[in-house]
Amino acid sequence: MAKTKSALVTGGAGFIGTHTVLQLLKEGFHVSIIDNLDNSVPEAIDRLRHLAGPELSSRLQFFLGDLRNKEDLEKVFSVQRYDAVIHFAGLKAVGESVGNPLLYYNNNIIGTINLYETMAKYGCKKMVFSSSATVYGQPEKIPCVEEFDLKAMNPYGRTKLYLEEIARDIQKADPEWSIILLRYFNPVGAHESGEIGEDPKGIPNNLMPYIQQVAVGRLPQLNVYGHDYPTRDGSAIRDYIHVMDLADGHLAALKKLFDSEDIGCVAYNLGTGRGTSVLEMVSAFEKASGKKIPIKLCPRRPGDATEVYASIEKARKELDWSAKFGIEEMCRDQWNWASKNPYGYRPQP
Numbered sequence: 001m002a003k004t005k006s007a008l009v010t011g012g013a014g015f016i017g018t019h020t021v022l023q024l025l026k027e028g029f030h031v032s033i034i035d036n037l038d039n040s041v042p043e044a045i046d047r048l049r050h051l052a053g054p055e056l057s058s059r060l061q062f063f064l065g066d067l068r069n070k071e072d073l074e075k076v077f078s079v080q081r082y083d084a085v086i087h088f089a090g091l092k093a094v095g096e097s098v099g100n101p102l103l104y105y106n107n108n109i110i111g112t113i114n115l116y117e118t119m120a121k122y123g124c125k126k127m128v129f130s131s132s133a134t135v136y137g138q139p140e141k142i143p144c145v146e147e148f149d150l151k152a153m154n155p156y157g158r159t160k161l162y163l164e165e166i167a168r169d170i171q172k173a174d175p176e177w178s179i180i181l182l183r184y185f186n187p188v189g190a191h192e193s194g195e196i197g198e199d200p201k202g203i204p205n206n207l208m209p210y211i212q213q214v215a216v217g218r219l220p221q222l223n224v225y226g227h228d229y230p231t232r233d234g235s236a237i238r239d240y241i242h243v244m245d246l247a248d249g250h251l252a253a254l255k256k257l258f259d260s261e262d263i264g265c266v267a268y269n270l271g272t273g274r275g276t277s278v279l280e281m282v283s284a285f286e287k288a289s290g291k292k293i294p295i296k297l298c299p300r301r302p303g304d305a306t307e308v309y310a311s312i313e314k315a316r317k318e319l320d321w322s323a324k325f326g327i328e329e330m331c332r333d334q335w336n337w338a339s340k341n342p343y344g345y346r347p348q349p
Contacts, residue, residue, distance in 0.1 A: 004030065005028070005029050005030070005083045005084070005258070006029065006030040006031075006032070006080060006081060006082050006083050007024055007029050007030070007031055007032075007082060007083065007084050007085065007086060007254065008031075008032045008033075008034065008076065008077075008080075008082045008084075008085045008086070008124075009021055009024070009031055009032070009033050009034075009085075009086045009088065010033075010034050010035070010067060010085065010086070010087045010088055010089035010115065011034075011035055011040075011087075011088035011089030011090065011130075012031070012033030012034070012035055012062075012086075012088065013033060013035035013037060013040035013041070013042075013044045013045055013062075014035065014039060014040045014044075014088060014089075015040075015187065015197070015198040015199070015243065016088055016130070016184075016187055016243060016246055016247070017033070017035070017040075017088045018040075018044050018045075018047075018048050018196045019190075019191055019196065019243045019244060019246070019247040020086065020088075020246075020247040020250045020251075021033060021048060021060070022048060022051055022052060022191065022196070022247070023244075023247045023248060023250070023251055024250075024251070024254075025052045025056040025057070025059060025060060026052070026056065027251060029059070030059045030080075031059060031060050031061070032060075032061040032062075032063060032076060032080055032082070033045070033060070033061070033062045033063065034063045034064075034065045034067070034072065034073070034076050034089070035062070035063075035064070035065075035089065036064070036065060036066040036067075036089075037064065038091070039091070039092075039200065039201055040199075041199070041344075041345045041346070043345040043346075044196060044199070044345055045062050047195045047196050047345070048060070048196060050195065051191065051193060051195050051196065061080070063075065063076050066111070067089055067110075067111030067112065067114050067115050068106070068107065068110050068111045068114065069114075070114050070117075070118065073114055073115065073118040074118065077118050077119075077121070077122045077124075078122075081122070081124075082119075082122070082124045083124070083126065083258070084124070084126035084127065084128065084254055084257055084258070085115070085119060085124060085126070085127050085128070086127075086128045086130075086250055086254070087112065087115060087127060087128065087129050087130055088130045089111060090107065090108040090111070090112075090130065090159070091103065091104055091107050091108060091156070092132075092156060092205075093156065093205045094134070094154050094156050094157070094205065094303075095205060096156075096205075097154055097155035097156035097157075097159070098154055098155060098303075101155035104155045104156055104159050105155070105159060108156075108159035108160075108163065109159055109162060109163065109166075112163050112166070113166070116166075116170060120174075125174070125176045125177045125178065126177075126178050126179075126257045126258075127167070127177070127178075127179045127180070128179075128180050128182060128250055128253045128254060128257065129163065129164075129167060129179060129180070129181050129182065130182060130184070131160050131163070131164055131181045131182060131183045131184070131267065132156075132157065132160045132183060132184055133183050133184060133185045133186075133239070133269070133271070133308060133310065134152055134153070134154070134156060134157030134160060135150045135152050135157060135160050135161045135164060135183060136148055136150065136151075136183075136308065137150070137151040137152055137153045137157065137305070138153060138305040138306075139305070139308060142275075142307055142308065142309055143273060143309050143310055143311035143312075144183075144269060144308060144309070144310055144311060145311045145314075146183070146267045146268065146269060146311070146314050150164070153303045153305075154303055164181050164267065167179045167181060167265050168265045170265075171264055171265035172265075175262075175264075177265070178257050178260075178263040178264070178265075179263075179264075179265040179266075180253040180256060180257060180263065180265075180266055180267075180268065181265065181266065181267040181268070182249060182250065182253060182267075182268055182270050183267055183268065183269050183270065183310075184241065184246060184270050184271075185238065185239035185240070185241050185269070185270065185271035185272075185308070185309065185310050186206070186207070186208075186238045186239060186240045186241065186271075187240075187241055187242075187243050187246050188206075188207075188208040188240050188241070188242065188243065188330045188334060189208075189242040189243050189244065189325065189329065189330040189331075189333040189334050190243065190333045190334055190336065190337035191243075191244065191333070191337075192244075192333055192336070194333075194336040194337045194339075194340040194341070195340075196337075197333075197334070197337030197338070197341065197344075198243075198337075198344075199341075199344030199345050199346075200344075203219075207238075207278060207281060208240075208281070208285075208330075208334055210222055211281070211282060211285050211293055212285075212334055212335070212337075212338040213338075214293050214294065215285065215289050215291045215293060215335070215338060216338055216339070216342035217342075218342065218343070220294065221293075221294040221295060221296050222282065222293055222294070222295045222296070223295075223296050223298045224278055224279065224282075224295050224296065224297050224298060225298050225299070225300055225301045225304060226298075226299070226300035226301070226304060227297040227298075228300070229300070229306045229307075230306065231277055231306065231307060232277060233277050233279045233280070234279075235277045235278035235279045235280075236277065236278055236304060236305070236306060236307065237275035237276065237277045237278075237306070237307040237308070237309065238275065238276065238278075238307075238308055238309070239271035239272055239273070239274065239275055239276070239308065239309035239310050240272070240276055240281065240327060240330060241270060241271050241272055241323055242323065242324075242325035242329060242330050242333070244325065244333075245270075245272075245323040245324055245325055246270055248321065249268075249270040249315065249319070249321050252315075252319040252320060252321035253268070253319060255319075256318070256319055266318075268314055268315040268318070268319060269310035269311060269312060269314065269315060270310070270315060270321075270323075271309060271310025271312060271323070272309075272310070272312070272323040272326075273309060273310055273311065273312040273323075274309060275307055275308070275309040276327055279295075280327070281327065281331075282295060284327045284328060284330075284331045285331045285334070285335065287328075287331070288328065288331035288332045288334075288335045289331070289335040289338075289339070
């Protein structure tokens with residue numbers, strides 16, 4: 001697939017970005033990353049190069065830049081021809097988006113429109129877009145099937161939903177475009193080496209990095225929001241997916257873009273197809289780490305869905321992809337990363 005193929009990865013210094021770039025390099029791609037380091041650090045790129053080794057790293061370029069600044073994009077596209085773009089760059093905290101919706105619309109939507117315009121100008125019309133299960137909102141039934149009606153419940157989710165609509169419109173207007181929308185469920189875990197992983201700035205918004213910070217002593221306890229849901233143990237249920245499975249899902253999507261004609265604009269769920277409750281995840285992490293995670297049961301948060309997990313038939317059939325790892329491996333690799341890097345990429349204060 002990758003004989004001298006070149007991919008641009010926006011937001012490639014982030015959690016999912018670094019793991020995907022590593023797989024792309026191993027697959028033979030030339031990779032350029034553009035990232036404004038808003039939620040990542042240069043150390044992540046250094047670790048990525050180290051893991052890839054000198055030969056593969058020689059095919060990796062890094063550009064510090066922001067998609068909202070067209071000059072930054074011009075710099076990236078004018079020096080290199082790209083066969084495809086994987087677009088991760090975007091803000092992703094639900095709570096923050098509710099408090100500051102304009103920041104999210106400005107960053108996620110304007111940045112993406114600039115990216116499309118620059119891609120079109122330079123004749124690169126293949127895109128894998130990082131969407132999200134939040135586009136399903138509170139689904140009326142589960143598992144979530146790609147053809148469901150979409151109805152995001154917060155500004156972050158709406159930016160993903162609007163960007164999916166924009167992608168469909170662009171492709172309809174110009175059939176030369178091939179766009180794959182990947183709706184991620186809940187990415188967790190880390191590379192098995194423990195060298196790269198998730199390192200959110202500030203208080204984590206997602207369950208696993210929060211559990212991890214409790215386990216290493218950075219936070220006193222885990223707040224479990226909602227313990228009276230109509231589920232097996234009263235806590236909310238989600239579909240967690242190992243970040244390495246997710247990275248391989250992007251490779252499968254690229255393969256589809258390069259191997260198939262007339263893809264149009266198509267969406268795929270990337271999940272395991274299985275729901276795990278918050279308390280089950282805590283228990284699996286305790287087992288993997290040997291640490292007790294103190295929890296505090298709190299009321300439900302407005303807008304949180306009871307149970308969400310993916311239908312994975314379409315990705316299995318059309319991308320020839322399915323998740324390999326279960327929650328034991330997710331917790332094992334998350335703890336390996338956490339125990340080696342209790343303060344993420346930063347030194348201990």
